Amino acid sequence: MTSGTIKIASQSPTDGWSPKQGEAFTGLLNSNDSLSQDEKERLRLETTRILSDCIDPNDGEDANTGLVIGYVQSGKTLSFTGLTALARDNKFQLVILLAGTTNNLVEQSYDRIRSDLEIDTNRQWKLFSTQQKGFQTGELERVQSELTKWQRGNSRARTVLIICMKQHQHLDNLARQLSKLDLKDVPTLIVDDEGDQAGINTKAKKDEESTTYARILSLRARFPKHSYVLYTATPQAPLLISRIDTLSPDFGMVLTPGEQYVGGQDFFSPAGQKKFIETILASEVPDPLNPPTKPPKSLLSALREFFVGVAIGLLEGQDRKGKNRSMMIHPAVPKSDHLMFMRWVKQAKEDWCAILDDPQHHRHQELLQEFRESTRSLLRTYNCEFTFEEIADCLLEAVESTAIQELNTRTKSRIPSIDWKGEYSWILIGGIGLDRGFTVEGLTVSYMPRSTGVGNADNIQQRARFFGYKRGYLGLCRIYLTTENIDAFTDYVRHEESIRTSIRKHLEEGRTLKDWRRTYFLDQKLKPTRSSVVLLEMYQSKGRGGWVAPVHPHEDSEMVAENRETANAILREFDLYEYAEPGWNEKQKIPAFSDSISLAEFLPYFGSLRYKWPDDNLEHSSLMLMLDRLVAQAPDTTCSFYAFSGPWSGVDAIRSLNKDQPAKIKNLFQGSNARTNYPGARALISQSEVTFQLHRYNLQTSDKRRMLRDVPVFAVHFPDQLIERVWIER
Incomplete structure (x- = not known):
């Protein structure tokens, strides 16, 4: 072989x-x-x-x-x-x-x-x-x-x-x-x-x-x-x-995580962000062309919160139970950045030890007040029986006994290992050495002043060493990130859950991964992985709010007939009424309208639509994924529906096809009219929920030799705040 x-x-x-x-x-x-x-x-x-x-x-x-x-x-x-x-x-x-x-x-x-x-x-x-x-x-x-x-x-x-x-x-x-x-x-x-x-x-x-x-x-x-x-x-x-x-x-x-696992949902939900996430300002991210001369305020704040957590752990006897407390500083890849942060941390440790050890030092009370503020912040999320005075008495030991280790190959040809049993408290500084796979024991405070790089979602998520089995001390955890990274992790958590849910359901149905159709929710700024390994051809939805409509809904008479039946079923099954604003003429009236249809009830009808053209099918699939997700997140959500002219309403409307091959419909949406105060079909939308429009036209070919009768076209409008980009395997 x-x-x-x-x-x-x-x-x-x-x-x-x-x-x-x-x-x-x-x-x-x-x-x-x-x-x-x-x-x-x-x-x-x-x-x-x-x-x-x-x-x-x-x-x-x-x-x-x-x-x-x-x-x-x-x-x-x-x-x-x-x-x-x-x-x-x-x-x-x-x-x-x-x-x-x-x-x-x-x-x-x-x-x-x-x-x-x-x-x-x-x-x-x-x-x-x-x-x-x-x-x-x-x-x-x-x-x-x-x-x-x-x-x-x-x-x-x-x-x-x-x-x-x-x-x-x-x-x-x-x-x-x-x-x-x-x-x-x-x-x-x-x-x-x-x-x-x-x-x-x-x-x-x-x-x-x-x-x-x-x-x-x-x-x-x-x-x-x-x-x-x-x-x-x-x-x-x-x-x-x-x-x-x-x-x-x-x-x-x-795999199913254990009961004590703390992951993306805990940290990057709206509630989690308020409790555990701190922002590193853009001005505090080191500029390689103009390196800073002193540590950013956010780094010193992170260090103080970490040392308070160490002191609490010492008072609780965690060090005698073989546990650890650690802090991770994960700047950009260049080792010069690691060295800069190492110097800042060592200097802060040295200065604070000297100040805490000398009650007569001119900065003693000022530093204690800063630690008091850090303690107050941590105790909002961590139940602790100790007073600040008891914690303050332990701060010198907490700072003094903390080991600081740079994790890269700057001084040696190999990344050093950590002797977790040798010391209780650690501050680790590095790039790749702190990346995927490496377990940071007892990690409470993370400081990550770096960009998202090229935006590969899998690489970004692998930097999340702050996830893990830490339910018992979750309240001591703080994660300092740039706004860019906060947004990236927040989006990745949604992306991660969509993949897992889809795969788990597929496997539970007794099918293999070979026949699982690859689909991903992913923010516009991110890519699933490095492009060099991707051989499957993926379709990407546009990832922004606005109107989406099939480009070739008239292709294949059998599918047109089936979609026509779906349109008729919607008109029969839902409670619709005529809608018009003052000044609109008869042709501008909406024959059938509702702004309170259950999206969950409407989806089976919309989902049954079929299209011959591959990109129309893919766009429809991406819409269904987003709509299914909206219903899963808010089962009671509603949508708006407008049904325009067609034979069923007694009004026949004609549109022309252009000369493209395959042909496209010219002017799908009826235009505005200032004289009648008609805003045009494009403007008839809800600002807070999904809007569906049903247009039914007789379509005339560009050479005017043929007329396609009663072609239903479903258009969907997503407000910006509801849209997500979807990747789908072609």
Whole structure:
């Protein structure tokens, strides 16, 4: 089997086999005291479902690809650790974890999986990592020894677990070494953590293979019998690649976060923003051409709130319980910015320690008053039994004992790891080192003075290290963002929920991800992901308020007849009345009108409309998505409806088609007339709700040789505040 030639299974979710829970998975559940019984049961059900969609280890050669979607820092690591354990219980002999693109991510995953599976005291596993000296002959011999035990039916055979950096040299070395083994009858699970990053083919549009992608294909080709499962919180990239790509998912799962999870809805709803979000003014964002000489006021405010939270934690004894408090400062990528913020933070720490330690210092009372204001702000959202005087007595220790760490490769060739057990309180400063996948323990205060970059929605969301399991100390959390980032995160939260809801519903109906039609709500300023990986052709609605109408509603006489029946049904079923303003003439009167129709009741009629022309269909689909969403958010919302002339009203109106191929209708909307005070059909709208208009015309071809009778045209008007941009797969 050559690189890139992977046999893909055709199984659907309903065809899955039935994994059995054994010692490894049971041990993982029993050792995790932080989970409630309901959460343990949910983990069991979801993990079993994922593995049942993977290849059956007892069948012949086969391979497939899965996509597991969680939220940022919502427990994806526990899910794939559970999947690893359950795979062991069901005779998977080899598990490979592709654990990130930086050393700190790989080390984090290695330590976590080693701890969760209790590998130091559990003889069910043979653990290897490519980090230190790569994967060499000695490791290969030990892998072969365990696989031989499996082949002989030895009940003490251990599952081989290899942690590999998702980097082309590591992948190439691992693939070359494993090619020396006979893996034909070795059921294998490959887990790709942060599966939307690095491994996706970034040269797809050039019909070439990017290096890391090619290495992943080469690795997969070594295993005739395997499942490749991508885990991510941002699934846009793997869902927008070509369906025939071997990394395009066959099956999927949307994970349910635990009870203590705090995510986008908590922070970026209107109520959440008032409580937890602080604005960094544009004037406080460092200008690389004119670097500031002193720290912005918002940074000092964030530091004070963080230290107050640390002091409260010390008073509560959180440090003695093995917990952490941390602050994240996430400026732009250039390391010079990191150094600048590092100097500011260290200087503030040094100055404040000196002032707090000296009651006679001329700034002592002034600084205490500033901390008092920060405390008052935090206690609006956090229930605390301590007075400010008690907190103030602990402030010096809180500031003095906080460790400050720059997370980048400025001074070394590798991003440093954090010794969370060594210190209670941390301030971390960095760019990529604080990006996707890295867990910031006990994070309370985040400060992010940076732009949204090129506006890729998945990249923006991966910066949200402030999401996670923090319900117990949510009130201490504060997030400082630019207005641009606040808007981007707010929109992404809506975008995220629309994807998850659509995929979850699709999968619950027993269908596969291959046949899920890709649809996204996304703000005009954002893109789903990097364009280099997108091969599916996507339609984008215009993303702004105003009128939307089909361009070619007259194409196909059968569809015109069906739409005519829909129009007649609306006129029969809804309570409509004649409408006119003073001065309007007979031709300007609206024969049928209502401004109080239930949108939920109207939607099934509007949704049944059909169009031959692809772009009309796509526009109609985008309208339905937005309208469905409005109803879901406000079930009692109403709409306005105007029905204009047509044979049913006793008034025949004629419009001409232009000479385009295909032809378009000239002057769909009746114009205004100042003499009669008629504003024109375009102006007949509601300012606060959706407006529908039904126009029925006899259409004359441009050569005047043919007349198309009674063609219904439905136009829809969205106020600006209700419109959203929709991306739909063509």
